[in-house]
Amino acid sequence: MSSELAISIQGLSKCYQIYGQPRDRLKQMLLPRLQRWTARTPRRYYDEFWALKNISFDIRRGEAVGIVGRNGSGKSTLLQLICGTLTPTMGTVETRGRIAALLELGSGFNPEFTGRENVYLNGAILGIGKEQLDQVFERIVRFADIGDHLDQPVKTYSSGMFVRLAFAVQMHLDPEILIVDEALSVGDQFFQAKCYAAIRTMMDNGTTVLFVSHSAATVKALCPRAVLLSHGELIVDGPASKVLDRYFVLGSLEANAGSSAPTALVAPDDDLDLDAVADAAAAPSSETMHAGGNASAAQVVSALQPPFERRVSHRVGSGQARYVECRVMAGADEAIFVETGATLRVQAVLDVIEDCPQEGEVGMVVSTTEGVELFAINSFFHGARVPAMKAGEKHVVEFEFVSPLSSGARYRIDLGYRMPVQGEYVDKVFAAAGFSVANQGDRIIPLLFDVPGKITVA
Incomplete structure (x- = not known):
């Protein structure tokens, strides 16, 4: 893997075994061995579901890449494989650098621990020592802005408080790769604005960002490049504006299918x-x-x-x-x-x-x-x-x-x-x-409206 790459994905596939009923699992464990022993062709007692099929692409250090696709396209599976929480069926994933991930609400948190205790727990999981955490702890608390709830068990938190603390921890531990899977959608608009500003700062400092969102405006604002998945396959990889155009065409076709x-x-x-x-x-x-x-x-x-x-x-x-x-x-x-x-x-x-x-x-x-x-x-x-x-x-x-x-x-x-x-x-x-x-042509329209305007610099 080249030193210029943060993530390299080659021929990545993930297959799940779907069983019709619980007893089929036991049959699959025992009967194929017996069938082979008696010289019969082993029978399969499950259906295969391929969540990802032969995905390959590379992400350079410091790149920000949006992952888009309809529900069920394989986005979350891809991110979990990159993070190492899932094992691929085929293919390889190589990463270079410490990964911070917001994959789902509450991942990595113990609901019985207080917010303060979970900060140190998350740091330990990521290999960050107590002394280093002590140095950034006050900044984490200020960013999360959850007040006295910091010393309450996180099982009492609202979804917004949960994501505030989780994001604050991840961004202050200096990750080299940041992965965000729709987690920020539960925050209020002011916290979202603060998070996006923080992500841009991390990008300016060389952090590699993978960002999953159904908001086209957000993907365009944060990510120059995007990858479109559909039914587990990579459809297109390229400039975000072109990929998002293709995404919505594909969505229209699938909606009418x-x-x-x-x-x-x-x-x-x-x-x-x-x-x-x-x-x-x-x-x-x-x-x-x-x-x-x-x-x-x-x-x-x-x-x-x-x-x-x-x-x-x-x-x-x-x-x-x-x-x-x-x-x-x-x-x-x-x-x-x-x-x-x-x-x-x-x-x-x-x-x-x-x-x-x-x-x-x-x-x-x-x-x-x-x-x-x-x-x-x-x-x-x-x-x-x-x-x-x-x-x-x-x-x-x-x-x-x-x-x-x-x-x-x-x-x-x-x-x-x-x-x-x-x-x-x-x-x-x-x-x-x-x-x-x-948008026909190369002109980029970053937000919702294309408004004629004039700029002068005196």
Whole structure:
């Protein structure tokens, strides 16, 4: 292993034996030996689950690498193999330097010990002597900021207090490799900001960082490089922005895999080699696509997403009218994957159940998948008139905007209809449609929005 490398992974695989019932374990221990002794072919009493399959990559000293992938992709298994808490089935993992890991809440802590005692216990596990710990103990206490709870058993701690103390211990023991697996997500926003600042300081001092998170913005902010795993396989290893684009394309495809609806992509990024994916997906039929002018309610049918009622997370309102379909359009095509800066049209069908005899108001909110509202378009503030409607009618509501959103994240569309204007909701639908954004070209947009700006230095 080269002295420039902190971690070297070659042909790494991990297989678990899955037994249908407890007695199958005993059978596996005894019967194959008996079968071989009687010259019969040994039978296997378990199923194999390969959590990782032939993973290979190297990480240089001082690099910060994000590990991304959907739940069950093998991220945590990979980190445990690197830390040495799991043994690989095949392949090798070599590390150079002391490893500090936040793999799961409470790992390395004795719940019966106080916080103070666990600080010294963690230090002993990492090979740090008491004298060295004494020198940094006050800094650990200040960073954790858990007050008098330091001398209480950690089994009484909240999850936030747990991770405060665990992170404070790890970062003050000068690790050469820091591994963080989603542990910081339980902290409050102020502690998270302090942790990320501390991680950046450690990176500046040459610490190698492996960071697992489902937050694309966090991965992009901390890690120039990322590795994408899917079903235990390494899909792509490269610049974080490109890998995250591929991650969300893959997520969109896998999310639609259980649906009978065909999947297609609009405005693919050639660097991600998505053309083959798009070509393999069935194109939506001409009857469901709008070729010009105003679409009719019959034409507004999403061909790229699961059925509308399966998409909707929840809805509120009087029920006099209901949204029954929604799709995102880029040009003449429906899209679930668009470019930064694209002009988008959100088309929604409003089905009138009972008379809505007064002028109303329609609106659309773009939110993150976690529900953080980013911006809205509303007929009241845009001066658009929404007339009274009669039972049995169907209306197509269309919102148009230039998307300022950055790549590497997924977004959702929430819809609303109120009658009268500024009155009670007739229908408000959450997660009516979704889309992902890719950044074409080499320009890096570090946060959520691509806002035009000007910089001068006098």
